Amino acid sequence: MLEVCLLGTGGMMPLPGRCLTSLMTRLNGSSLLIDCGEGTQVSIREKGWSVHDIDIICFTHYHGDHIGGLPGLLLSMGNADRTKPVVLIGPKGLIRVVEALRIIAPELPFALEFMEISGKEEVIRKNGYVIHAFRVSHNVTCYGYTLLVERTGRFDVERAKKNQIEMKYWNRLQKGETIELPDRTLTSSMVLGPKRKGIKVTYCTDTRPIITIEEQAKEADLFICEGMYGEKEKQQKAVEYKHMTFQEAAYLAKNANVQQLWLTHYSPSLVCPEQYMEEVRQIFPNAKAGKDRKSILLEFPKEE
Amino acid sequence: MLEVCLLGTGGMMPLPGRCLTSLMTRLNGSSLLIDCGEGTQVSIREKGWSVHDIDIICFTHYHGDHIGGLPGLLLSMGNADRTKPVVLIGPKGLIRVVEALRIIAPELPFALEFMEISGKEEVIRKNGYVIHAFRVSHNVTCYGYTLLVERTGRFDVERAKKNQIEMKYWNRLQKGETIELPDRTLTSSMVLGPKRKGIKVTYCTDTRPIITIEEQAKEADLFICEGMYGEKEKQQKAVEYKHMTFQEAAYLAKNANVQQLWLTHYSPSLVCPEQYMEEVRQIFPNAKAGKDRKSILLEFPKEE
DSSP states (O other), X not given: OEEEEEEEOBSSSOBTTBOBOEEEEEETTEEEEEOOOTTHHHHHHHHTOOSTTEEEEEOSXXXXXXXXXXXXXXXXXXXXXXXXXXXXXXXXXXXXXXXXXXXXXXXOSSOEEEEEEOSSEEEEEETTEEEEEEEOOSSSOOEEEEEEEEEOOOBOHHHHHHTTOOGGGHHHHHTTOOEEOSSOEEOGGGTBOSOEEEEEEEEEOSOOOOHHHHHHHTTOSEEEEEOOBOOGGGHHHHHHHTOOBHHHHHHXXXXXXXXXXXXXXXXXXXXXXXXXXXXXXXXXXXXXXXXTTEEEEEOOOOOO | OEEEEEEEOXXXXXXXXXXXXXXXXXXXXXXXXEOOOTTHHHHHHHHTOOSTTEEEEXXXXXXXXXXXXXXXHHHHHHHTTOOSOEEEEEEXXXXXXXXXXXXXXXXXXXXXXXXXXOSSEEEEEETTEEEEEEEOOSSSOOEEEEEEEEEOOOBOHHHHHHTTOOGGGHHHHHTTOOEEOSSOEEOGGGTBOSOEEEEXXXXXXXXXXXXXXXXXXXTOSEEEEEOOBOSGGGHHHHXXXXXXXXXXHHHHHHHHTOSOEEXXXXXXXXXXXXXXXXXXXXXXXXXXXXXXXXXXXXXXOOOO
């Protein structure tokens, strides 16, 4: 069960009633954050979630509206008596940028662990999250993120019997344990059927629409995508500034065949995103205009 | 006429509904800001004031809650097409701290002019503001600020005549001009009576109560002072962390004989500042618990 909260929906600058775009998820007590603009910590509190349990912070890129709130967040996590390390993930330059910003947060009661990514796609497994970072197309190096919560196969009695596994080991193997016996090694794959569909969320901001995004978002339960401009007339501006229109995001969602699309990262000039949604839904029906703290609980699909 | 807005009242961290402590003033189209924590630019917008005309930014010190919002503010001022230089004033370290934070705001369409202060008291005249920076007592070097709007003397016909000033020069001299004649130099002091009372605002946060503050705030129209703790029982904590209780701030106001006191920079643990105000008003009657965007218009005193 993955809890997802879109903490803000603004691009460029925070506005009254519109925080900067950022995503927070919670999975088995471990929270993950994507981007942390000025004011992100306020939105977390507004949602009623805690800054204490943020174990992983991913950055798409280092424009101010995506990282300006980091020093304040780290200070607040310190004030909340966090002592466990925090893993920071982002494109090259991560250490340089974060260490510069830490001029105002030099002393923290927890360590920072840096993971700089540079490939076209990188996969990081941490705290139950399988994080796919994938390079997108902005005017600086920028990454999107797919978060997967994997689901093991169903327990398969026939398989266990066929592999001659004693019943006393079944429960431990089902939970993923590997058991060393004097004569052989027992693994969970000996008692489990094929992997089942897990949970998938794909997130991308500050990019032109590219085929990689469609591939990454394929069949996602939730696709959160930037929509800098609602007005079709701003197509040229979107190209120039390497952003997207709502319509472009909708076509990505349609081609990736996702369950639902949330738009975010609105231009400050875009006062009422809702007014463009009818047109967007003609392209992709299950599209929503993201709002600050729009949330969803994603569960493993029910089985017959 | 000086417009004053207390943009926020929080200490340590921004909270929903409580921005970090910061002051903004407007005088003849020129805005001045004291401190700029995370979210300050949002509060400016909430107030309906513009970031474009901020000509001067003073910093008390460089703890994150007093400067974390600077890069975002500068970026937004750039987006608002500001091109005039901005003067930054603060204790030593100003250039080092601001340049580090500018890793996320490297390109701005206006220049930054730095004025590092190091004396016990320094006076800076700029855009009609007379700014007195005075060192206070925190766990790092920290300054308070007194803002004066001076008022010249009344035009004195007798004096002008006595100084044999021709009438055609009266208006220019009254406006402060100095006029070079072939045989002598005419100054405004030749036609004006003694200086009249101007407008005075004294602001200090992050300090123990010290005599300097009383001296600085003497007869101020408005004294804005930190009150980290409302509870008397937190006196020891105030001493330890180099902050003040409401009561201590009230005694400063009383001894300085100010017109009114606004408290600010509340601890996040202080949920309802108002509940301690009755006791505070027994010490200094015209004390108010500051609220986000509490504002006042200060005018030169009316004369008989």
